[in-house]
Amino acid sequence: MIVDIEKLSVDYTGIKALDNLSFGIDEGDFLGIIGPNGAGKSTLFKCMLGLHTQYNGTIKVFGNDIRDSKKYLSQIGYVPQKPVVDRNFPATIREVLSMSQITSDSKKVDEALQKVWMHELADRRIGDLSVGQQQRVFI
Structure with a gap:
């Protein structure tokens, strides 16, 4: 399994962003994550990338618990929804x-x-x- 999430919960000062979320992604799977603003979509990705560490539950990527290992990060790409490039940046x-x-x-x-x-x-x-x-x- 590429991604295995078990009982993932994230709480922002009493507000549940994610509540007991569990799912897995196998090689070849396609997954769409949709929901209204504030539903926890970005929080989920931040947790999976190790950018948000205050959560309960387990997240395994390529069989590695992300709290124990960051080796998997070189095999994952993440593109934010908002551009982060200054239009005047001179590099090709x-x-x-x-x-x-x-x-x-x-x-x-x-x-x-x-x-x-x-x-x-x-x-x-x-x-x-x-x-x-x-x-x-x-x-």
């Missing part, structure tokens, strides 16, 4: 990817750009891209 897409913690190898950068259909825009400034294009680069 290729330069941004080369700064990644994952790789600065130009061949791997080119392969990554091919996978998200951004190779033709590789030398364009990241700030000149649409929000959707920026999100594809960050994936």
Whole structure:
């Protein structure tokens, strides 16, 4: 199982953001998470990424309890819904990817750009891209 969540609860000063949530995601599964504002969607992702640590229950990613191990983080991508790029940032897409913690190898950068259909825009400034294009680069 890729993700295994058991009895996850998050409380913000008496307000339950998540209450006893349990589910699993297997390889090949597709999962959509929908709900109104304040339903706990962002809280769930922050917990899964280890960004929010004040919760009850267990979260396992690739079989590792996230409280014990952060090894899995290099295998996960997270793109926030709001853009975080200053439109005046002078770096190109290729330069941004080369700064990644994952790789600065130009061949791997080119392969990554091919996978998200951004190779033709590789030398364009990241700030000149649409929000959707920026999100594809960050994936």
